[in-house]
Amino acid sequence: MVARVIPVNTFDLVIFGGTGDLARRKILPGLFRRFLSGQMPADSRVIGAARSDLNSAGYRDMVRAAIDEFGGDEKAETKKLDAFLAQLEYVPVDAKGDGGWKELAALSRTDVVRAFYFSVAPSLFGDLAERLHTHGIAGPKSRIVVEKPFGRDLDSAKELNATLAQHFDESQIYRIDHYLGKETVQNLMAVRFGNILFEPLWNNHYVDHIQITVAETVSVGGRGAYYDRSGAMRDMVQNHLMQLLCLIAMEPPSKFGADEVRDEKLKVIRALQQVEPHHIVRGQYDAGKDTQSYREDAENPRSFTESFIAMRCEIANWRWSGVPFYLRTGKMLKARSSEITVVFKELGHSIFEDDDTSHQNTLSIRLQPNEGMDLQVTIKEPGPGGMRLVDVPLDMTFAEALGDTDIEVTDAYERLIMDVIRGNQTLFMRGDEVEAAWGWTDPIIQGWEARNDVPKIYEPGSSGPEDAMMLLHRENRKWRNIKA
Ligand code: BG6
DSSP states (O other): OOOOOOOOOOEEEEEETTTSSHIIIIIEEEEHHHHTTSSSSOEEEEEEEEEEEEOOOHHHHHHHHHHHHHOOGGGGGHHHHHHHHTTTEEEOOOTTTTTTTTHHHHHOOSEEEEEEESSSGGGGGGHHHHHHHHTTTOOOOOOEEEEEEOOOSSSHHHHHHHHHTTSSSSSGGEEOGGGGGSSSHHHHHHHHHHHHGGGOOOOOTEEEEEEEEEEEEOTTTTOHHHHHHHHHHIIIIIIIIIIHHHHHOOOSSSSOOHHHHHHHHHHHHHHHHHOOHHHHHHHEEEEOOOSSOOOHHOOOTTTTOEEEEEEEBBBSSTTTOOOOOOEEESSSBBBEEEEEEEEOOOOOOOTTTTTOSSSEEEEEEESSSEEEEEEEEEOOSSSSSSSSSEEEEEEEEEHHHHHOOOOSSOOOOHHHHHHHHHHHOHHHSSSHHHHHHHHHHHHHHHHHHTTTOOOOEEEETBBBBBHHHHHHTTTTOOOOOOOO
């Protein structure tokens, strides 16, 4: 199946932090792929803006090298790369001073879609927003894109929201959570709201519990300084896992519109119960044969920051009351694997007397890698010997089922940038949503800080600390295996 490409209007995209890591790894290679797909009209421009003293020719060389280093199959399109690079400009800009703003203003066009990507430290958001206005570069229809971390607690998130609100309306602000741009994360909504099959069962009458796992094999090496101030709770749970939880738990919105979807997500966050301390397990990876420990990577021998967290959450509303949601994420685990599993209840009564095992249907949605769905159903064990039952998977890998689509090649960032250009905020976090998420996260973090909680050490390449297993075992449940 060939992916459908929706045309976009002419745009100017200014990337503040245009020479930074995210721009080189994700944004620019992603834009080149969109260019190849015909989603970058010939008169559109990407303008890099950063402190480095480069000119446009120097910037194009840098972008060429970045695509060569971080790009995928698109690297082979060397002839078209020149045409893409010709649409790039660069202006050296001082976010905190006056340098470069006049030059940027001179490039500014008012008759095209204008978007400004703040791929910089949040401490610069206010300076950029203000200067875009004082120099008349941004107008009432311009859009700004802001990266995580959006604050490190409720107070700082409120402050950031207030700063941006001085210059931009909420409808102009696109807060990125790249998980929302992942194909399969959107598929969660398609599975739930595009099928009649699941929705009637999607509640506490039929669901025993839900597991959300985002396991990574990478360490925090190289990002230790940032990570040690964040930990898995701030880095992954408050944003990415929270978004997954919302999409799996929210009520059906009346339509797939930006505020309709975000209103429903917000209700889920507000209905989240505070988590009891004994329902939280924090971990830190140990040194391996050839790998450093978390504390060595973070260069902090006394660090209490968690590189792993597992927790049991509950949503206090009519649909979910009594259904545990188990969340788990960590670095240096045995496989890179993200999945959500809905475990249904056991049958109330079995008519098969020969069968003395228990059976539960499960629906797993694999987010990455090998995106797909797996529905465990119970059938008869083949052969004679009575009616004994066995659970088997109805497994579907999306790429196989759909043929040659662009599931693999469309990165979350390029999809989200195109949504910004189209003016579609559905897959971006609204200010109140981010604040509500911090409002839930803050007391949990404050709790373990007050208790001086020390993370449990776990083996690199494992499934996390033993205590995380116990979180489910003591309720007669079991985590799904983390497997690639
Ligand atoms: C980022 C986190 O937001 O998401 C990283 O800061 C994490 O620590 C990454 O590794 C995971 O993203 P993905 O797309 O690789 O699952």
